[in-house]
Amino acid sequence: MRPFDYQRAEGIDHAGQLIAAENAVAIAGGTNLLDLMKLQVETPQTLVDVNRIGHAEIEDSDDGGLWIGALATNTDTAVHPRVKADYPVLARAILAGATQQLRNRATTGGNLCQRTRCYYFTNIDQPCNKRDPGSGCGAIDGIARLHAVLGTSDQCIATYPGDMAVALSALDATVHITSAHGKARTVPVRDFHRLPGHTPWKDNVLEPGELITGVSLPAPVEGTQIYRKVRERSSYAFALCSIAAIVEMDGDKIARADLAFGGLAHKPWHDPEVGEVLVGQKPGAKLFDKAADVLLRDARGYGENDFKIPLARRTLAAVLAEATGAEL
Amino acid sequence: MSSENTVSINGQPHALPDDPRVSLLDMLRHHLGLTGTKKGCDHGQCGACTVLVNGVRINSCLTLAVMHDGDEVTTIEGLGTAENPSALQRAFVERDAYQCGYCTPGQICSATAMLDEIAAGWPSDASDSLDGPMEVSTEEIRERMSGNICRCGAYANIVDAIRDVAGEPA
Numbered sequence: 001m002r003p004f005d006y007q008r009a010e011g012i013d014h015a016g017q018l019i020a021a022e023n024a025v026a027i028a029g030g031t032n033l034l035d036l037m038k039l040q041v042e043t044p045q046t047l048v049d050v051n052r053i054g055h056a057e058i059e060d061s062d063d064g065g066l067w068i069g070a071l072a073t074n075t076d077t078a079v080h081p082r083v084k085a086d087y088p089v090l091a092r093a094i095l096a097g098a099t100q101q102l103r104n105r106a107t108t109g110g111n112l113c114q115r116t117r118c119y120y121f122t123n124i125d126q127p128c129n130k131r132d133p134g135s136g137c138g139a140i141d142g143i144a145r146l147h148a149v150l151g152t153s154d155q156c157i158a159t160y161p162g163d164m165a166v167a168l169s170a171l172d173a174t175v176h177i178t179s180a181h182g183k184a185r186t187v188p189v190r191d192f193h194r195l196p197g198h199t200p201w202k203d204n205v206l207e208p209g210e211l212i213t214g215v216s217l218p219a220p221v222e223g224t225q226i227y228r229k230v231r232e233r234s235s236y237a238f239a240l241c242s243i244a245a246i247v248e249m250d251g252d253k254i255a256r257a258d259l260a261f262g263g264l265a266h267k268p269w270h271d272p273e274v275g276e277v278l279v280g281q282k283p284g285a286k287l288f289d290k291a292a293d294v295l296l297r298d299a300r301g302y303g304e305n306d307f308k309i310p311l312a313r314r315t316l317a318a319v320l321a322e323a324t325g326a327e328l
Numbered sequence: 329m330s331s332e333n334t335v336s337i338n339g340q341p342h343a344l345p346d347d348p349r350v351s352l353l354d355m356l357r358h359h360l361g362l363t364g365t366k367k368g369c370d371h372g373q374c375g376a377c378t379v380l381v382n383g384v385r386i387n388s389c390l391t392l393a394v395m396h397d398g399d400e401v402t403t404i405e406g407l408g409t410a411e412n413p414s415a416l417q418r419a420f421v422e423r424d425a426y427q428c429g430y431c432t433p434g435q436i437c438s439a440t441a442m443l444d445e446i447a448a449g450w451p452s453d454a455s456d457s458l459d460g461p462m463e464v465s466t467e468e469i470r471e472r473m474s475g476n477i478c479r480c481g482a483y484a485n486i487v488d489a490i491r492d493v494a495g496e497p498a
Contacts, residue, residue: 006348006394031390034351035371047348049395075384079450084458095453099475100445101378101387101438235453235474 001037008049012213013182018048020180020209026050028071029105031098032114040124041115041131055213056107058083064219070109070212074164075100077108087217089225089244093167096229099236109212112165112175112192115203116158116266117238119143129155130200137200144304146238149312150265150296156200157302160193160267161238167227169260169268170244174216180209189215190260193267200266223248223256224323230263230315239263241312247323254278254324261295264312271295283324288317335396337362338406344394352396353377353388356403364404364433368477375476378434379403385441387475404433407440415493416440423489427480438476439490445472446494464494 007024009015019026025044027033028051036042056071058080066082077083078094094103106114120126120138127136139147139157147157173189193204206212226245231237242262248255257278261269277291292313299309321328334341337360345355353370356362356379365388368376372390379388380402388401408414416436419425426432446468449460454471462468469487478486 001349004348006392008397027392027395030392030395031372031387034390034392038370047392051395075450079448084451088458091451091458092453095451095455099375100442100452100472101375101385101475102372102390104384105386105391235471 001034002040002043004037004044005046006049007046009053012053012055012178012211015048015050015053015211016178016180016182016209018046019211021046024048026109026211028107028110029073029102030110031102031105032110036115036122039122041122050211061216066217067214068108068217069214070107072108072214074098074103074106074108074111077164078103086220087167087171087225089170089227089246090164090167090217092225092227093163093229093242093244096227096239096242097163108164108215111162112168112189112212112215113204113206114162117146117161118158119146121158130158130196130203133201140302144302146240146263147302147305148265149299149301149305149308150261150269151195151267152265152300152302153196153198153200155198156196156266158196158200158266159238159263160203160265162268163227163229163239163242163262165189165193166239166242166260166262166268167244168215168217169270170246170258171217172258173218176213176216177206177210178213179207179211184213186216190268190270196266203266221246221248221256221258226319226323228315228319228322230311241308241315243315243319245319245323247320249283249324252282254281254283257291257320259316261312264299264308269295278320283320283326285317285326285328288320288326288328289313291320292316333397335393335398336400338402339400344397348392348394350393351389352379352381352391352393352401355393356388356401362403362405365437366430366433368431368434373477374431374434375438376431376434378437378476380437380441383441383444385438402437404437407436414440416443416489419489419492420486423485423492424482425485425489426478426482431476431478431480435473435476435478435486438473439486439493442469442472443490443494464491466491 024046055069168189229242246258257275366376368374372387377388451458
């Protein structure tokens, strides 16, 4: 690990001041950041420890929703009574990720900012436009089993690796952000992560000096909530394809279908047109296929990950069948 | 010694290292000679370095010692001794729940916290319902212990040892 200056923030304003320094990075749980620092993928000059600034609370919002502080651990969130009762897709998504040891340290803010597990990104001997802009992408024409099939660019085909944010996307959560000057702003979680385009080094819309203070969930909605994760082994593996679904029926027709997809893109994938195809229709295999046609209309495989396209289609059908009770 | 800039390890206060790069794992092994905690992958993948911090299990390789000012850390040395082993330590011996033994301290620290988590009603990915009470079934143990790898493949006996302590028929 390269040497760095360690600073402990005493409060959110103090954290904002410290994080404004050149090449300063905030550390919360550290489970991803320290891993990448050991690999010298991340080489911050200053590490700002934000673990003692508060913002770990999970509490009811005035609008009937829920506030989850940036420093609440993944465990805190997954075992919280309101999350389990009103937002089970979020609890399930978190529990499907990592291990108990990691979830005990990982935080809401840090998890949103976790970086891709692309093998070229994490190996400094390999080309990677995300880590070293202009060096090329090793995954295109390379080993690309974990990689994206939606929203890719000729610069980067990395995936966003997390599960929690996929559920937050289906739930239409909002990310709350503050800056060194105490200026606050909010971003819908669906717009928080970016597609790679020509700037693959930018994972999300956080600007230098900005910190996440928490995430707000809207008031809970009716319906069935499901998180389905398909992976290489049954525990402690990243998603090849995952789906967070909130589906409500009205009689024999679908009244709501809020869907978000993990493992397919550089961000949790939310395409409102997929839901629009489903709403107002009677569930069934043909309809689910039509929804998959919309989801995958621009999908592109890169050899090793070609299988993800039919996998996403089948996973979507399985989730929708479970949510609606339809036969496949 | 005040609690400022110290971390309690198995009840004893220790000064935090000057170099912020020192992981909690390296502090335990290299600075304090507490070599029960093992370094396997050093990247949070194997679980050999699992310790309890304020009663919660974490990977000691993926946290900096300086971040633990005032915390209470329990390692395998703090769970029991050869003369007076903990229930899990005894059960691992009785069930022959290892081959080389390298992962065993991490397995036992992890399982110690896991039984508390089940008692507290924490769900896992293997739980049918998010609400308790939680079972101590083989499926639950395997899921909840997935952060501890055993390269010798002693999993069957590890699960039996944990079930013995949980009072479940193996």
